[in-house]
Amino acid sequence: MKKYITERRSVRNFDENHRLSETKILEFLDVASRAPSSMNLQPWNFVVANTPETKAKMKEAMRGNFLQFDTASAIILVLNDKLAYTNAEEIYASAFKLGLMPSEVVERQSMFAKTLENADPNNYKASNFYDIGLFSMNLLTLAKANGLDTSVMRGYDAGKMLEIVEMDPKRYEIVSIIAIGLAKEDGFPTYRVPAAKKTKFLK
Ligand SMILES: Cc1cc2nc3c(=O)[nH]c(=O)nc-3n(C[C@H](O)[C@H](O)[C@H](O)COP(=O)(O)O)c2cc1C
DSSP states (O other), rough: OOHHHHHBBBBBOBBTTTOHHHHHHHHHHHHHTTSSOOGGOOOEEEEEEHHHHHHHHHHHHOSSOOOHHHHEEEEEEEEEEEEEGGEEEEEHHEEEEEEESSSHHHHHHHHHHHHHGGGGGHHHHHHHHHHHHHHHHHHHHHHHHHHHHEEOOOOOOHHHHHHTTOOOTTTTTEEEEEEEEOOOSSOOOOOOOOOHHOOOOOO
């Protein structure tokens, strides 16, 4: 694990002939979705372009990052579902059916989920973005462990992008775009501030 985490770098030039099938991409997304999330509400949603034709549609909303965009095997739009709490019942009912959650916990969790409707929007958004960050890091590490590379991108016209991919902006917002593919050129090394400089141990 340490190897995959430390060897991952943002790759900005991929082998444009490398393809990723829907099945493989769904497998990656399913595995990465094992990430923890607040109340297990899994607020992530995705729009994927994995052909030159579908990527070309999305490109109109990009404001840079063209090399990684053009050469990646797949572009994954990672979306926050602003109404993720409305999925609570379905999630908990599925867990119940699978024998993973007793009925009293289903009830309790469903009640908590309902309160999110009136939650402070900033707190709720921060919580969802935190969950989606955990998901995203899983995806990056998983890709690395499968011989692939990634880069996270911001720098797009969010409104235009949602319009192009026909996702309702009232419900969804873009958290980031993840390019995934087979590296043609290594990512460059970057510096990290030592944890010791950022950490206080209580004595
Ligand atoms: C939310 C987010 C947005 C980013 N946006 C871009 C981007 O638009 N273009 C780009 O080239 N790199 C982008 N990066 C990559 C960072 O520059 C990179 O992760 C950082 O410099 C550390 O390098 P490494 O990923 O190779 O370890 C982004 C990373 C994150 C997490």
